[in-house]
Amino acid sequence: MLQLTNVSAQYKTLTGTVKAVERVDFTVEKNEIFGIAGESGCGKSTLLKVMYDLISYPLEISEGSVQIQTKDKHGSTVTLPNGKIHESWWKVISYVPQGAMHVMNPVIRIRNQFFDAISKYHDKTDKKALEQEIIRYLKELELPPEVLKAYPHQLSGGMRQRVLIALATFLNPEIVLADEPTTALDVVVQRGILTMLSRVQKKMKNSMVIVSHDMGVHYQITNRLGIMYAGQMIEIGPTEQIFNNPKHPYTKMLINALPRVGDNSQKEGIPGTPPSLRNPPAGCRFAARCPLAEERCRTHEPVPVSVGQRHVASCHLL
Ligand code: SF4
Numbered sequence: 131m132l133q134l135t136n137v138s139a140q141y142k143t144l145t146g147t148v149k150a151v152e153r154v155d156f157t158v159e160k161n162e163i164f165g166i167a168g169e170s171g172c173g174k175s176t177l178l179k180v181m182y183d184l185i186s187y188p189l190e191i192s193e194g195s196v197q198i199q200t201k202d203k204h205g206s207t208v209t210l211p212n213g214k215i216h217e218s219w220w221k222v223i224s225y226v227p228q229g230a231m232h233v234m235n236p237v238i239r240i241r242n243q244f245f246d247a248i249s250k251y252h253d254k255t256d257k258k259a260l261e262q263e264i265i266r267y268l269k270e271l272e273l274p275p276e277v278l279k280a281y282p283h284q285l286s287g288g289m290r291q292r293v294l295i296a297l298a299t300f301l302n303p304e305i306v307l308a309d310e311p312t313t314a315l316d317v318v319v320q321r322g323i324l325t326m327l328s329r330v331q332k333k334m335k336n337s338m339v340i341v342s343h344d345m346g347v348h349y350q351i352t353n354r355l356g357i358m359y360a361g362q363m364i365e366i367g368p369t370e371q372i373f374n375n376p377k378h379p380y381t382k383m384l385i386n387a388l389p390r391v392g393d394n395s396q397k398e399g400i401p402g403t404p405p406s407l408r409n410p411p412a413g414c415r416f417a418a419r420c421p422l423a424e425e426r427c428r429t430h431e432p433v434p435v436s437v438g439q440r441h442v443a444s445c446h447l448l
């Protein structure tokens with residue numbers, strides 16, 4: 131469905147090049163929710179932009195490719211490469227950016243935000259029918275149609291996020307990307323958003339990619355999970371495997387840091403900070419924080435190895 135092959139992306143800044151994503155390789159399949167986890171600054175959001183073909187200065191793809199397999203209007207399979215994917219925004223692939231607060235135009239009513247987004251795919255003369263269709267869809271998602279009359283600031287944070295998800299999924303795209311869809315919302319509202327996302331996915335049977343620093347979010351709704359560290363994907367596997375049988379030392383520490391019901395022990399974060407992406411160290415990028423690091427870890431970069439069914443991780447000890 132969506133394939134990333136050895137993708138690296140960087141930001142060219144006045145003070146140097148920041149290698150935000152390095153040699154990332156994975157495929158998002160049809161009818162799955164794929165999660166991307168990791169600490170802030172590890173390259174999750176950049177990776178999502180790369181997948182969405184949202185590339186503009188200072189961000190650039192320095193190697194590798196992104197491809198989407200889809201069908202054209204005659205039903206034949208076509209491949210959209212990066213650089214072309216943006217021509218199919220909303221219809222084939224859509225994106226729910228981080229911060230529902232800031233991404234909608236504050237002086238445009240929700241109704242017109244819908245019209246703007248989908249005008250390319252609909253006959254503009256038939257606005258009434260289109261509005262009826264939007265209302266029908268909002269109701270299906272249990273959103274009150276009155277939101278169409280509102281300006282973004284008149285809606286609560288949770289409602290804005292729901293409206294954004296409705297907007298992104300209205301045209302039934304094959305792939306939906308969401309960046310931190312629950313961050314900055316309270317727990318009850320978060321639950322509602324997650325339920326909405328998984329209901330939409332079950333109904334449309336499309337692919338979703340959810341970026342979140344919150345492992346609880348991944349546990350609740352993703353089918354497969356990729357763990358990023360300092361710009362690299364260090365482990366990918368079925369979510370259940372990642373939680374029950376994590377293989378990379380970093381993933382193990384992330385999972386062990388999670389609170390569990392009935393466990394009152396003091397949870398510790400992972401000591402230290404990730405390396406700078408301007409000048410990443412040789413060898414394994416986790417070496418400075420890894421309790422198991424050996425000499426070779428500081429000189430040789432580990433490569434991904436298979437550690438189970440559809441489960442890969444990059445560590446010399448595996
Ligand atoms: Fe730790 Fe070495 Fe594995 Fe990196 S390669 S995670 S430093 S043991």
Ligand code: MG
Binds near residue numbers: 174175228
């Ligand atoms: Mg981010």
